[in-house]
Amino acid sequence: MISRARQLAAAALGGALLLLPAFTGIANAAPTSRVFGVTLAKTAADMKKVADYWRPDQLKQADSYSPATPGAQAAPTSSAGAASGPASPVTTVRRTSATQGLAPVPPRRGGAGKTMGKVFFKFGAKQYWCSASAVAARNRSVVATAGHCAYDSRQAKAAEYWIFVPNPGPNGETPDGIYVGAALSMHEDWSGKGDYDFDYAFVTVHRGFVWEQAKDGTYTMKDVGRLQDNVGGQGLEINRKPAAATMTAFGFPAGVQPDGTRPFDGKTLRTCQGSVTYWTVAPALDLQKGVRLQPCAFSPGASGGPWLVDYDAARGLGNLNGVNSLTWNRDAKGTYDAVSSPYFDTTTAEVYRRAAALTTPGNVT
Template identity: 75%
Template sequence: MIPRARHFVAAALSSALLMLPAFTGVADAAPASKVFAVPLAKTLSDVKRVAGYWRPDRLKQADNYSPATPAAAAAPTTSSAAAASGPGAPVAVVKQATAAQGVAPVPPRKGTARTMGKVFFRFGDKEYWCSASAVAAKNRSVVATAGHCAYDSRQAKPADYWIFVPNPGPNGETPDGIYVGASISMHEDWSGKADYDYDYAFVTVHRGFTWVAKDGGYVMQDVGRLQDNVGGLGIDLNEEPGSYTVAAFGYPAGAQPDGSTPFNGKTLRKCPERATRFTVAPGRDLQKGVELQPCDFSPGASGGPWLIGYDDSRRLGTLNGVNSLTWNRDAKGRYDAVSSPYFDTTTGEVYRRAAGLTTIPNVT
């Protein structure tokens, strides 16, 4: 028997969901593709229905909702769980290298980038939230987050009332707008098997809006496309773990293993840059996850970006992962690592599907 101090415990970072059901079908996928696509708000009336749910009074309570947290599970208890083998505005520019490939980051039309924020949504009759980020794309309208922050694999059902709020204020403020989800693009093994090797989603969003007070109530005011307003992170694919360093970001809020709550979910946090390595957890169907240690993120940070080459002055970097699982590798009182799915060529296929969609021209 392995001593307790050496047990490795993994939990999803960001609704007690996710078992491993049989695959139930593809909503929109080419025969040779691994992309599973699910529509969210398709029409103007759909957008207004979602917007009407997230009125200012509800958004003021948003930080009191639950950070989405699929049920915890033990990882392997042997050392195999350790390292293993607007007009005129810029648009995304594709770059390619011999092994890696990706998309360059893009600044907003005005000011400094503000790409990171939160997604709010419902599963059933309960509200949840996660972390997320805006990604550079030709449609200027893509958000990256964890798969479990957009789709419930147990019920084979997407989240309801899904919105992205970049740069959220501590009391429900939405200084850079509210963006209603139009469509989720993900890997079929997330939707069908809850395979944490593919716990990522790229959500195409509609044009943003803000609530404006009028005649004793509120009306929606269109504010334009996401990327134009806040910029977009780049994307980097097929990097070899250990050959680069990343910084992880998110809005952690949940309790640590010892019950303490050092984070309040209202402040964007950063785990300092570290080299990554592969990690394996068969109990989570995780064979090629990438681990960052040390990092004490807790629930709420799910879906937050992993960035290469983050420039603090421009607040831009290149996306190479998203927070998926948090780890208590030494079985002590605090989480000490976080892992992401490995971003490879298939991830690029999922991203390109999200980046190629068009949305309705006006949300008001």
């Protein structure tokens, strides 16, 4: 549990985690990085077990679940997610090229991107949710969110029954499909010690599906294809320090403010723009290179939502340069006034590469 003193300084946000040109031109790149991977739902059968949990009646209740924050105590019960698997060994990933930028990709059918949405999951017996976004990848199946929206480093345990719902409706609607998490990629310092300089995760997801109801009231799964084909994918910017005017943070805030008010309902996508500060430090959270965006009144629910540079509202696309990680009440007044993200550096690119290289079964039904 985050202590009261630490809460006054910073509190975790929560919802309740291709064939493209190669990355080029990064400075100060390390020769190797440490990436930690966890299997969530490996096979089509595993995926079906998770999907069966998230039937329409369950999704209608999903917005009432708790915002997932690092300060929220997760139930230390045995795994309830039959699809969850063990953590894989830490893998040393060698750099094959330098890294700077990856272009965003629109939906295959054209139109604006609809990449932003929510992730729903369980720790023990309790359900949680966060914000997230689809990212362009060669496997067309990658979601970016906060590390604490997919892995509890205190328990050394991945989230169970993890799904991504892009462009969610206010009453459990899933117009662009439901995407079950297949594998989680993160930095070992998040999984090993909860270092907030690495509070990000890239989740490789299965093909999407929607529930179709028959005349007798039963539901069946209909395959709708790959995530990126349906909603597009945000680009990725590494080792870039953009000007304030080009940075926009997105999320679905819902949680209570320090004064007890709830100005956000968690059902509406919100944005923040403001001044960007390098670096924000919080030693108690192992944060040394936080990037702070101010002003921003985001509250729990916005965790994992994307920070985009060069965002084109008409296209719904930009370049991912961070994720909502911590929210701040720096003036100790009634509402949060800033949000911060880990800095996206070369190590971030290596974590992303693992997620983008994984494959999933060719059909979900």
